[in-house]
Amino acid sequence: MxxxxxxxxxxxxxxxxxxxxxxxxxxxxxxxxxxxxxxxxxxxxxxxxxxKERSHRPHSHPNRHTPKEERQIKNSFKKKFKRYGWDGVYTDLLRKGYKRSFSGMVYAAKRMGLHEQKKPKKKSRKQRRYPELLTPGEKVQIDVKEVPFNCLRGKVLRDNKHLYQWTAIDECTRMRFVYAFEEHTPENSVRFLKMLIKAFPFRIQTIQTDNGTEFTYKYISDDVICPFDKALQKLRINHKLIPPRTPWHNGKVERSHRNDQRYFYDWETFTSVEELNRKLKDHLEWSNSKRMRTLDWKSAKQLLAEKLSA
CATH class of the missing domain: 1.10.10 (Arc Repressor Mutant, subunit A)
Known part of the structure:
Protein backbone atom coordinates (compact mmCIF):
# COMPACT_ATOMS: atom_id res chain seq x y z
CA MET A 1 0.00 0.00 0.00
CA LYS A 52 -7.04 10.99 -2.12
CA GLU A 53 -4.75 14.02 -2.13
CA ARG A 54 -5.43 16.26 -5.13
CA SER A 55 -2.90 18.11 -7.23
CA HIS A 56 -1.72 21.44 -5.82
CA ARG A 57 -0.68 22.71 -9.22
CA PRO A 58 -2.19 26.17 -9.83
CA HIS A 59 -4.79 26.52 -12.57
CA SER A 60 -3.02 29.59 -13.94
CA HIS A 61 0.35 31.34 -13.71
CA PRO A 62 1.32 34.96 -14.39
CA ASN A 63 4.16 33.82 -16.70
CA ARG A 64 2.11 31.33 -18.66
CA HIS A 65 2.14 31.68 -22.46
CA THR A 66 -0.42 34.14 -23.73
CA PRO A 67 -3.09 33.06 -26.25
CA LYS A 68 -1.14 34.94 -28.93
CA GLU A 69 2.08 33.06 -28.13
CA GLU A 70 0.21 29.74 -28.14
CA ARG A 71 -1.19 30.53 -31.59
CA GLN A 72 2.32 31.35 -32.80
CA ILE A 73 3.62 28.01 -31.46
CA LYS A 74 0.78 26.10 -33.15
CA ASN A 75 1.37 27.85 -36.49
CA SER A 76 5.15 27.35 -36.38
CA PHE A 77 4.75 23.71 -35.32
CA LYS A 78 2.39 23.07 -38.21
CA LYS A 79 4.72 24.71 -40.75
CA LYS A 80 8.17 23.65 -39.54
CA PHE A 81 8.13 20.62 -37.25
CA LYS A 82 7.69 17.83 -39.80
CA ARG A 83 10.68 18.93 -41.86
CA TYR A 84 12.87 20.87 -39.39
CA GLY A 85 11.97 19.52 -35.92
CA TRP A 86 11.86 21.50 -32.65
CA ASP A 87 14.91 23.56 -33.68
CA GLY A 88 13.10 24.72 -36.80
CA VAL A 89 9.97 25.59 -34.80
CA TYR A 90 12.00 27.64 -32.30
CA THR A 91 13.97 29.41 -35.04
CA ASP A 92 10.72 30.38 -36.80
CA LEU A 93 9.34 31.73 -33.51
CA LEU A 94 12.49 33.77 -32.83
CA ARG A 95 12.10 35.34 -36.26
CA LYS A 96 8.59 36.43 -35.24
CA GLY A 97 9.84 38.08 -32.05
CA TYR A 98 9.27 35.20 -29.62
CA LYS A 99 11.12 35.85 -26.32
CA ARG A 100 10.70 32.61 -24.37
CA SER A 101 13.34 29.90 -23.86
CA PHE A 102 13.62 26.79 -26.02
CA SER A 103 12.60 24.48 -23.16
CA GLY A 104 9.64 26.73 -22.32
CA MET A 105 8.47 26.56 -25.93
CA VAL A 106 8.69 22.73 -25.98
CA TYR A 107 6.85 22.46 -22.62
CA ALA A 108 4.05 24.74 -23.83
CA ALA A 109 3.76 22.85 -27.12
CA LYS A 110 3.46 19.49 -25.38
CA ARG A 111 0.91 20.94 -22.94
CA MET A 112 -1.15 21.94 -25.97
CA GLY A 113 -0.95 18.40 -27.33
CA LEU A 114 1.71 19.03 -30.00
CA HIS A 115 3.91 15.94 -29.81
CA GLU A 116 6.63 14.40 -31.93
CA GLN A 117 6.30 10.77 -32.96
CA LYS A 118 8.42 8.48 -30.83
CA LYS A 119 11.23 6.76 -32.70
CA PRO A 120 12.59 3.34 -31.72
CA LYS A 121 15.67 3.60 -29.56
CA LYS A 122 18.94 2.64 -31.17
CA LYS A 123 22.03 1.32 -29.49
CA SER A 124 24.41 4.23 -29.69
CA ARG A 125 28.17 4.13 -29.86
CA LYS A 126 29.94 5.42 -26.77
CA GLN A 127 30.17 9.17 -27.16
CA ARG A 128 33.54 10.56 -28.12
CA ARG A 129 34.18 14.21 -27.39
CA TYR A 130 36.88 16.26 -29.05
CA PRO A 131 38.06 19.73 -28.00
CA GLU A 132 36.27 22.55 -29.81
CA LEU A 133 38.49 24.60 -32.14
CA LEU A 134 38.55 28.35 -31.59
CA THR A 135 39.95 29.63 -34.91
CA PRO A 136 38.07 29.56 -38.26
CA GLY A 137 39.96 27.46 -40.79
CA GLU A 138 42.04 25.64 -38.19
CA LYS A 139 40.50 22.40 -39.48
CA VAL A 140 37.93 21.81 -42.23
CA GLN A 141 36.27 18.43 -42.70
CA ILE A 142 35.48 17.31 -46.27
CA ASP A 143 33.47 14.32 -47.43
CA VAL A 144 31.38 13.13 -50.40
CA LYS A 145 27.72 12.06 -50.31
CA GLU A 146 26.05 10.18 -53.14
CA VAL A 147 22.74 11.78 -54.06
CA PRO A 148 19.91 9.31 -53.27
CA PHE A 149 18.67 7.48 -56.34
CA ASN A 150 15.01 8.23 -55.58
CA CYS A 151 15.74 11.97 -55.97
CA LEU A 152 16.72 11.58 -59.63
CA ARG A 153 14.27 12.36 -62.43
CA GLY A 154 14.29 12.85 -66.18
CA LYS A 155 17.51 12.54 -68.19
CA VAL A 156 19.84 11.63 -65.32
CA LEU A 157 17.48 8.81 -64.36
CA ARG A 158 17.11 7.53 -67.93
CA ASP A 159 20.89 7.61 -68.46
CA ASN A 160 21.41 5.75 -65.15
CA LYS A 161 23.75 8.48 -63.90
CA HIS A 162 24.94 9.07 -60.33
CA LEU A 163 25.35 12.49 -58.75
CA TYR A 164 27.70 13.29 -55.87
CA GLN A 165 27.70 16.11 -53.33
CA TRP A 166 31.05 17.37 -52.00
CA THR A 167 30.71 18.97 -48.56
CA ALA A 168 33.16 21.04 -46.49
CA ILE A 169 32.45 22.20 -42.94
CA ASP A 170 34.64 24.38 -40.73
CA GLU A 171 34.94 22.75 -37.29
CA CYS A 172 35.08 26.07 -35.44
CA THR A 173 32.07 27.92 -36.90
CA ARG A 174 30.16 25.05 -38.63
CA MET A 175 30.26 27.16 -41.82
CA ARG A 176 29.60 24.90 -44.82
CA PHE A 177 30.22 24.85 -48.54
CA VAL A 178 28.67 22.27 -50.90
CA TYR A 179 28.76 21.55 -54.61
CA ALA A 180 27.72 18.59 -56.78
CA PHE A 181 29.45 16.78 -59.64
CA GLU A 182 28.52 13.91 -61.94
CA GLU A 183 31.73 11.92 -61.38
CA HIS A 184 33.37 10.67 -58.20
CA THR A 185 36.98 11.54 -59.05
CA PRO A 186 40.08 13.20 -57.52
CA GLU A 187 39.93 15.84 -60.25
CA ASN A 188 36.52 16.94 -59.00
CA SER A 189 37.94 17.05 -55.47
CA VAL A 190 40.56 19.51 -56.75
CA ARG A 191 37.86 21.62 -58.44
CA PHE A 192 35.85 21.62 -55.23
CA LEU A 193 38.95 22.67 -53.25
CA LYS A 194 39.52 25.69 -55.50
CA MET A 195 35.86 26.73 -55.13
CA LEU A 196 36.06 26.22 -51.36
CA ILE A 197 39.07 28.51 -50.96
CA LYS A 198 37.18 31.28 -52.79
CA ALA A 199 34.01 30.68 -50.76
CA PHE A 200 35.49 30.70 -47.24
CA PRO A 201 36.61 34.18 -46.03
CA PHE A 202 39.48 32.77 -43.97
CA ARG A 203 42.67 30.83 -44.57
CA ILE A 204 42.36 27.05 -44.30
CA GLN A 205 45.18 25.46 -42.28
CA THR A 206 44.17 21.77 -42.27
CA ILE A 207 41.75 19.67 -44.29
CA GLN A 208 40.55 16.38 -42.83
CA THR A 209 39.14 13.61 -45.05
CA ASP A 210 38.61 9.87 -45.08
CA ASN A 211 40.80 7.53 -47.14
CA GLY A 212 38.70 7.43 -50.31
CA THR A 213 40.53 7.52 -53.64
CA GLU A 214 38.93 10.91 -54.39
CA PHE A 215 41.21 12.29 -51.64
CA THR A 216 44.27 10.03 -51.39
CA TYR A 217 46.09 7.08 -53.01
CA LYS A 218 47.69 6.07 -49.69
CA TYR A 219 46.27 2.54 -49.70
CA ILE A 220 46.47 1.80 -53.44
CA SER A 221 49.87 3.15 -54.50
CA ASP A 222 53.23 4.00 -52.95
CA ASP A 223 54.48 5.88 -56.00
CA VAL A 224 51.58 7.85 -57.48
CA ILE A 225 50.41 10.96 -55.61
CA CYS A 226 46.71 11.79 -55.68
CA PRO A 227 45.86 15.07 -57.53
CA PHE A 228 44.07 16.26 -54.39
CA ASP A 229 47.24 15.78 -52.32
CA LYS A 230 49.27 17.62 -54.96
CA ALA A 231 46.85 20.57 -54.86
CA LEU A 232 47.04 20.73 -51.04
CA GLN A 233 50.84 20.62 -51.10
CA LYS A 234 50.90 23.46 -53.62
CA LEU A 235 48.57 25.52 -51.41
CA ARG A 236 50.54 24.59 -48.26
CA ILE A 237 47.48 23.13 -46.58
CA ASN A 238 47.96 20.20 -44.23
CA HIS A 239 46.06 17.01 -45.16
CA LYS A 240 44.90 14.92 -42.22
CA LEU A 241 43.51 11.44 -42.88
CA ILE A 242 41.23 9.76 -40.36
CA PRO A 243 41.90 6.10 -39.47
CA PRO A 244 40.23 3.56 -41.80
CA ARG A 245 36.62 2.60 -40.98
CA THR A 246 36.21 5.33 -38.35
CA PRO A 247 33.65 7.79 -39.82
CA TRP A 248 32.95 9.30 -36.36
CA HIS A 249 36.32 11.08 -36.60
CA ASN A 250 34.73 13.09 -39.40
CA GLY A 251 31.59 13.44 -37.31
CA LYS A 252 30.66 17.04 -38.13
CA VAL A 253 30.53 16.53 -41.89
CA GLU A 254 28.81 13.15 -41.44
CA ARG A 255 26.17 14.80 -39.25
CA SER A 256 25.71 17.57 -41.81
CA HIS A 257 25.05 14.89 -44.46
CA ARG A 258 22.33 13.38 -42.27
CA ASN A 259 20.80 16.85 -41.95
CA ASP A 260 20.98 17.27 -45.74
CA GLN A 261 19.06 14.02 -46.10
CA ARG A 262 16.41 15.09 -43.59
CA TYR A 263 15.98 18.71 -44.63
CA PHE A 264 16.78 18.55 -48.35
CA TYR A 265 16.92 15.19 -50.14
CA ASP A 266 13.76 13.84 -48.51
CA TRP A 267 11.88 16.75 -50.13
CA GLU A 268 13.55 17.51 -53.48
CA THR A 269 14.07 15.93 -56.93
CA PHE A 270 16.53 16.78 -59.74
CA THR A 271 16.70 16.26 -63.48
CA SER A 272 20.32 17.41 -63.90
CA VAL A 273 23.42 18.29 -61.92
CA GLU A 274 22.79 21.95 -62.80
CA GLU A 275 19.36 21.86 -61.19
CA LEU A 276 20.83 20.09 -58.16
CA ASN A 277 23.45 22.82 -57.73
CA ARG A 278 20.83 25.56 -58.04
CA LYS A 279 18.77 24.00 -55.28
CA LEU A 280 21.88 23.22 -53.21
CA LYS A 281 22.77 26.91 -53.32
CA ASP A 282 19.48 27.84 -51.62
CA HIS A 283 19.80 24.97 -49.16
CA LEU A 284 23.35 26.05 -48.29
CA GLU A 285 22.18 29.59 -47.59
CA TRP A 286 19.49 28.19 -45.29
CA SER A 287 21.83 25.81 -43.45
CA ASN A 288 24.48 28.49 -42.86
CA SER A 289 21.78 30.84 -41.54
CA LYS A 290 20.06 28.19 -39.39
CA ARG A 291 20.32 28.78 -35.64
CA MET A 292 21.89 25.77 -33.90
CA ARG A 293 21.51 24.58 -30.35
CA THR A 294 25.17 23.53 -30.24
CA LEU A 295 26.17 27.15 -31.07
CA ASP A 296 23.97 28.60 -28.30
CA TRP A 297 21.24 29.44 -30.84
CA LYS A 298 23.53 31.30 -33.19
CA SER A 299 23.90 30.52 -36.87
CA ALA A 300 27.19 29.61 -38.53
CA LYS A 301 27.16 33.02 -40.26
CA GLN A 302 26.66 34.87 -36.96
CA LEU A 303 29.45 32.95 -35.22
CA LEU A 304 31.81 33.49 -38.17
CA ALA A 305 31.12 37.24 -38.11
CA GLU A 306 31.89 37.33 -34.38
CA LYS A 307 35.13 35.37 -34.85
CA LEU A 308 36.33 37.55 -37.73
CA SER A 309 35.55 40.80 -35.89
CA ALA A 310 37.25 39.72 -32.66
Whole structure:
Protein backbone atom coordinates (compact mmCIF):
# COMPACT_ATOMS: atom_id res chain seq x y z
CA MET A 1 0.00 0.00 0.00
CA UNK A 2 1.56 3.33 -1.03
CA UNK A 3 1.58 6.51 1.04
CA UNK A 4 -1.27 8.14 -0.96
CA UNK A 5 -3.59 5.20 -0.26
CA UNK A 6 -2.62 5.10 3.42
CA UNK A 7 -3.39 8.78 3.90
CA UNK A 8 -6.75 8.46 2.10
CA UNK A 9 -7.80 5.53 4.32
CA UNK A 10 -6.79 7.44 7.47
CA UNK A 11 -9.05 10.29 6.33
CA UNK A 12 -11.84 7.76 5.71
CA UNK A 13 -11.61 6.59 9.33
CA UNK A 14 -11.85 10.21 10.53
CA UNK A 15 -14.91 10.88 8.36
CA UNK A 16 -16.74 7.72 9.44
CA UNK A 17 -16.09 8.58 13.10
CA UNK A 18 -17.36 12.10 12.44
CA UNK A 19 -20.62 10.69 11.03
CA UNK A 20 -21.13 8.67 14.24
CA UNK A 21 -19.89 11.04 16.97
CA UNK A 22 -19.79 14.43 15.28
CA UNK A 23 -17.16 16.50 13.52
CA UNK A 24 -15.84 18.19 16.68
CA UNK A 25 -15.33 14.84 18.40
CA UNK A 26 -13.48 13.49 15.35
CA UNK A 27 -11.27 16.57 15.28
CA UNK A 28 -10.45 16.18 18.97
CA UNK A 29 -9.80 12.43 18.84
CA UNK A 30 -7.62 12.32 15.71
CA UNK A 31 -5.84 15.65 16.29
CA UNK A 32 -6.81 17.30 13.01
CA UNK A 33 -8.39 20.69 12.48
CA UNK A 34 -12.16 21.00 12.42
CA UNK A 35 -12.00 22.71 8.99
CA UNK A 36 -10.15 19.68 7.57
CA UNK A 37 -12.77 17.29 8.95
CA UNK A 38 -15.56 19.39 7.42
CA UNK A 39 -13.74 19.51 4.06
CA UNK A 40 -13.19 15.73 4.02
CA UNK A 41 -16.82 15.09 4.94
CA UNK A 42 -18.00 17.27 2.07
CA UNK A 43 -15.76 15.37 -0.40
CA UNK A 44 -16.55 11.87 0.90
CA UNK A 45 -18.78 9.73 -1.36
CA UNK A 46 -18.45 6.42 0.50
CA UNK A 47 -15.09 5.40 -1.01
CA UNK A 48 -11.56 6.15 0.19
CA UNK A 49 -10.61 7.17 -3.39
CA UNK A 50 -12.64 10.37 -2.99
CA UNK A 51 -10.30 11.41 -0.17
CA LYS A 52 -7.04 10.99 -2.12
CA GLU A 53 -4.75 14.02 -2.13
CA ARG A 54 -5.43 16.26 -5.13
CA SER A 55 -2.90 18.11 -7.23
CA HIS A 56 -1.72 21.44 -5.82
CA ARG A 57 -0.68 22.71 -9.22
CA PRO A 58 -2.19 26.17 -9.83
CA HIS A 59 -4.79 26.52 -12.57
CA SER A 60 -3.02 29.59 -13.94
CA HIS A 61 0.35 31.34 -13.71
CA PRO A 62 1.32 34.96 -14.39
CA ASN A 63 4.16 33.82 -16.70
CA ARG A 64 2.11 31.33 -18.66
CA HIS A 65 2.14 31.68 -22.46
CA THR A 66 -0.42 34.14 -23.73
CA PRO A 67 -3.09 33.06 -26.25
CA LYS A 68 -1.14 34.94 -28.93
CA GLU A 69 2.08 33.06 -28.13
CA GLU A 70 0.21 29.74 -28.14
CA ARG A 71 -1.19 30.53 -31.59
CA GLN A 72 2.32 31.35 -32.80
CA ILE A 73 3.62 28.01 -31.46
CA LYS A 74 0.78 26.10 -33.15
CA ASN A 75 1.37 27.85 -36.49
CA SER A 76 5.15 27.35 -36.38
CA PHE A 77 4.75 23.71 -35.32
CA LYS A 78 2.39 23.07 -38.21
CA LYS A 79 4.72 24.71 -40.75
CA LYS A 80 8.17 23.65 -39.54
CA PHE A 81 8.13 20.62 -37.25
CA LYS A 82 7.69 17.83 -39.80
CA ARG A 83 10.68 18.93 -41.86
CA TYR A 84 12.87 20.87 -39.39
CA GLY A 85 11.97 19.52 -35.92
CA TRP A 86 11.86 21.50 -32.65
CA ASP A 87 14.91 23.56 -33.68
CA GLY A 88 13.10 24.72 -36.80
CA VAL A 89 9.97 25.59 -34.80
CA TYR A 90 12.00 27.64 -32.30
CA THR A 91 13.97 29.41 -35.04
CA ASP A 92 10.72 30.38 -36.80
CA LEU A 93 9.34 31.73 -33.51
CA LEU A 94 12.49 33.77 -32.83
CA ARG A 95 12.10 35.34 -36.26
CA LYS A 96 8.59 36.43 -35.24
CA GLY A 97 9.84 38.08 -32.05
CA TYR A 98 9.27 35.20 -29.62
CA LYS A 99 11.12 35.85 -26.32
CA ARG A 100 10.70 32.61 -24.37
CA SER A 101 13.34 29.90 -23.86
CA PHE A 102 13.62 26.79 -26.02
CA SER A 103 12.60 24.48 -23.16
CA GLY A 104 9.64 26.73 -22.32
CA MET A 105 8.47 26.56 -25.93
CA VAL A 106 8.69 22.73 -25.98
CA TYR A 107 6.85 22.46 -22.62
CA ALA A 108 4.05 24.74 -23.83
CA ALA A 109 3.76 22.85 -27.12
CA LYS A 110 3.46 19.49 -25.38
CA ARG A 111 0.91 20.94 -22.94
CA MET A 112 -1.15 21.94 -25.97
CA GLY A 113 -0.95 18.40 -27.33
CA LEU A 114 1.71 19.03 -30.00
CA HIS A 115 3.91 15.94 -29.81
CA GLU A 116 6.63 14.40 -31.93
CA GLN A 117 6.30 10.77 -32.96
CA LYS A 118 8.42 8.48 -30.83
CA LYS A 119 11.23 6.76 -32.70
CA PRO A 120 12.59 3.34 -31.72
CA LYS A 121 15.67 3.60 -29.56
CA LYS A 122 18.94 2.64 -31.17
CA LYS A 123 22.03 1.32 -29.49
CA SER A 124 24.41 4.23 -29.69
CA ARG A 125 28.17 4.13 -29.86
CA LYS A 126 29.94 5.42 -26.77
CA GLN A 127 30.17 9.17 -27.16
CA ARG A 128 33.54 10.56 -28.12
CA ARG A 129 34.18 14.21 -27.39
CA TYR A 130 36.88 16.26 -29.05
CA PRO A 131 38.06 19.73 -28.00
CA GLU A 132 36.27 22.55 -29.81
CA LEU A 133 38.49 24.60 -32.14
CA LEU A 134 38.55 28.35 -31.59
CA THR A 135 39.95 29.63 -34.91
CA PRO A 136 38.07 29.56 -38.26
CA GLY A 137 39.96 27.46 -40.79
CA GLU A 138 42.04 25.64 -38.19
CA LYS A 139 40.50 22.40 -39.48
CA VAL A 140 37.93 21.81 -42.23
CA GLN A 141 36.27 18.43 -42.70
CA ILE A 142 35.48 17.31 -46.27
CA ASP A 143 33.47 14.32 -47.43
CA VAL A 144 31.38 13.13 -50.40
CA LYS A 145 27.72 12.06 -50.31
CA GLU A 146 26.05 10.18 -53.14
CA VAL A 147 22.74 11.78 -54.06
CA PRO A 148 19.91 9.31 -53.27
CA PHE A 149 18.67 7.48 -56.34
CA ASN A 150 15.01 8.23 -55.58
CA CYS A 151 15.74 11.97 -55.97
CA LEU A 152 16.72 11.58 -59.63
CA ARG A 153 14.27 12.36 -62.43
CA GLY A 154 14.29 12.85 -66.18
CA LYS A 155 17.51 12.54 -68.19
CA VAL A 156 19.84 11.63 -65.32
CA LEU A 157 17.48 8.81 -64.36
CA ARG A 158 17.11 7.53 -67.93
CA ASP A 159 20.89 7.61 -68.46
CA ASN A 160 21.41 5.75 -65.15
CA LYS A 161 23.75 8.48 -63.90
CA HIS A 162 24.94 9.07 -60.33
CA LEU A 163 25.35 12.49 -58.75
CA TYR A 164 27.70 13.29 -55.87
CA GLN A 165 27.70 16.11 -53.33
CA TRP A 166 31.05 17.37 -52.00
CA THR A 167 30.71 18.97 -48.56
CA ALA A 168 33.16 21.04 -46.49
CA ILE A 169 32.45 22.20 -42.94
CA ASP A 170 34.64 24.38 -40.73
CA GLU A 171 34.94 22.75 -37.29
CA CYS A 172 35.08 26.07 -35.44
CA THR A 173 32.07 27.92 -36.90
CA ARG A 174 30.16 25.05 -38.63
CA MET A 175 30.26 27.16 -41.82
CA ARG A 176 29.60 24.90 -44.82
CA PHE A 177 30.22 24.85 -48.54
CA VAL A 178 28.67 22.27 -50.90
CA TYR A 179 28.76 21.55 -54.61
CA ALA A 180 27.72 18.59 -56.78
CA PHE A 181 29.45 16.78 -59.64
CA GLU A 182 28.52 13.91 -61.94
CA GLU A 183 31.73 11.92 -61.38
CA HIS A 184 33.37 10.67 -58.20
CA THR A 185 36.98 11.54 -59.05
CA PRO A 186 40.08 13.20 -57.52
CA GLU A 187 39.93 15.84 -60.25
CA ASN A 188 36.52 16.94 -59.00
CA SER A 189 37.94 17.05 -55.47
CA VAL A 190 40.56 19.51 -56.75
CA ARG A 191 37.86 21.62 -58.44
CA PHE A 192 35.85 21.62 -55.23
CA LEU A 193 38.95 22.67 -53.25
CA LYS A 194 39.52 25.69 -55.50
CA MET A 195 35.86 26.73 -55.13
CA LEU A 196 36.06 26.22 -51.36
CA ILE A 197 39.07 28.51 -50.96
CA LYS A 198 37.18 31.28 -52.79
CA ALA A 199 34.01 30.68 -50.76
CA PHE A 200 35.49 30.70 -47.24
CA PRO A 201 36.61 34.18 -46.03
CA PHE A 202 39.48 32.77 -43.97
CA ARG A 203 42.67 30.83 -44.57
CA ILE A 204 42.36 27.05 -44.30
CA GLN A 205 45.18 25.46 -42.28
CA THR A 206 44.17 21.77 -42.27
CA ILE A 207 41.75 19.67 -44.29
CA GLN A 208 40.55 16.38 -42.83
CA THR A 209 39.14 13.61 -45.05
CA ASP A 210 38.61 9.87 -45.08
CA ASN A 211 40.80 7.53 -47.14
CA GLY A 212 38.70 7.43 -50.31
CA THR A 213 40.53 7.52 -53.64
CA GLU A 214 38.93 10.91 -54.39
CA PHE A 215 41.21 12.29 -51.64
CA THR A 216 44.27 10.03 -51.39
CA TYR A 217 46.09 7.08 -53.01
CA LYS A 218 47.69 6.07 -49.69
CA TYR A 219 46.27 2.54 -49.70
CA ILE A 220 46.47 1.80 -53.44
CA SER A 221 49.87 3.15 -54.50
CA ASP A 222 53.23 4.00 -52.95
CA ASP A 223 54.48 5.88 -56.00
CA VAL A 224 51.58 7.85 -57.48
CA ILE A 225 50.41 10.96 -55.61
CA CYS A 226 46.71 11.79 -55.68
CA PRO A 227 45.86 15.07 -57.53
CA PHE A 228 44.07 16.26 -54.39
CA ASP A 229 47.24 15.78 -52.32
CA LYS A 230 49.27 17.62 -54.96
CA ALA A 231 46.85 20.57 -54.86
CA LEU A 232 47.04 20.73 -51.04
CA GLN A 233 50.84 20.62 -51.10
CA LYS A 234 50.90 23.46 -53.62
CA LEU A 235 48.57 25.52 -51.41
CA ARG A 236 50.54 24.59 -48.26
CA ILE A 237 47.48 23.13 -46.58
CA ASN A 238 47.96 20.20 -44.23
CA HIS A 239 46.06 17.01 -45.16
CA LYS A 240 44.90 14.92 -42.22
CA LEU A 241 43.51 11.44 -42.88
CA ILE A 242 41.23 9.76 -40.36
CA PRO A 243 41.90 6.10 -39.47
CA PRO A 244 40.23 3.56 -41.80
CA ARG A 245 36.62 2.60 -40.98
CA THR A 246 36.21 5.33 -38.35
CA PRO A 247 33.65 7.79 -39.82
CA TRP A 248 32.95 9.30 -36.36
CA HIS A 249 36.32 11.08 -36.60
CA ASN A 250 34.73 13.09 -39.40
CA GLY A 251 31.59 13.44 -37.31
CA LYS A 252 30.66 17.04 -38.13
CA VAL A 253 30.53 16.53 -41.89
CA GLU A 254 28.81 13.15 -41.44
CA ARG A 255 26.17 14.80 -39.25
CA SER A 256 25.71 17.57 -41.81
CA HIS A 257 25.05 14.89 -44.46
CA ARG A 258 22.33 13.38 -42.27
CA ASN A 259 20.80 16.85 -41.95
CA ASP A 260 20.98 17.27 -45.74
CA GLN A 261 19.06 14.02 -46.10
CA ARG A 262 16.41 15.09 -43.59
CA TYR A 263 15.98 18.71 -44.63
CA PHE A 264 16.78 18.55 -48.35
CA TYR A 265 16.92 15.19 -50.14
CA ASP A 266 13.76 13.84 -48.51
CA TRP A 267 11.88 16.75 -50.13
CA GLU A 268 13.55 17.51 -53.48
CA THR A 269 14.07 15.93 -56.93
CA PHE A 270 16.53 16.78 -59.74
CA THR A 271 16.70 16.26 -63.48
CA SER A 272 20.32 17.41 -63.90
CA VAL A 273 23.42 18.29 -61.92
CA GLU A 274 22.79 21.95 -62.80
CA GLU A 275 19.36 21.86 -61.19
CA LEU A 276 20.83 20.09 -58.16
CA ASN A 277 23.45 22.82 -57.73
CA ARG A 278 20.83 25.56 -58.04
CA LYS A 279 18.77 24.00 -55.28
CA LEU A 280 21.88 23.22 -53.21
CA LYS A 281 22.77 26.91 -53.32
CA ASP A 282 19.48 27.84 -51.62
CA HIS A 283 19.80 24.97 -49.16
CA LEU A 284 23.35 26.05 -48.29
CA GLU A 285 22.18 29.59 -47.59
CA TRP A 286 19.49 28.19 -45.29
CA SER A 287 21.83 25.81 -43.45
CA ASN A 288 24.48 28.49 -42.86
CA SER A 289 21.78 30.84 -41.54
CA LYS A 290 20.06 28.19 -39.39
CA ARG A 291 20.32 28.78 -35.64
CA MET A 292 21.89 25.77 -33.90
CA ARG A 293 21.51 24.58 -30.35
CA THR A 294 25.17 23.53 -30.24
CA LEU A 295 26.17 27.15 -31.07
CA ASP A 296 23.97 28.60 -28.30
CA TRP A 297 21.24 29.44 -30.84
CA LYS A 298 23.53 31.30 -33.19
CA SER A 299 23.90 30.52 -36.87
CA ALA A 300 27.19 29.61 -38.53
CA LYS A 301 27.16 33.02 -40.26
CA GLN A 302 26.66 34.87 -36.96
CA LEU A 303 29.45 32.95 -35.22
CA LEU A 304 31.81 33.49 -38.17
CA ALA A 305 31.12 37.24 -38.11
CA GLU A 306 31.89 37.33 -34.38
CA LYS A 307 35.13 35.37 -34.85
CA LEU A 308 36.33 37.55 -37.73
CA SER A 309 35.55 40.80 -35.89
CA ALA A 310 37.25 39.72 -32.66
Missing amino acids: NIVTQEAKKKQAVVEFAYKKGKSAASEKYGVSLSSVKRWCARYDGTWQSL
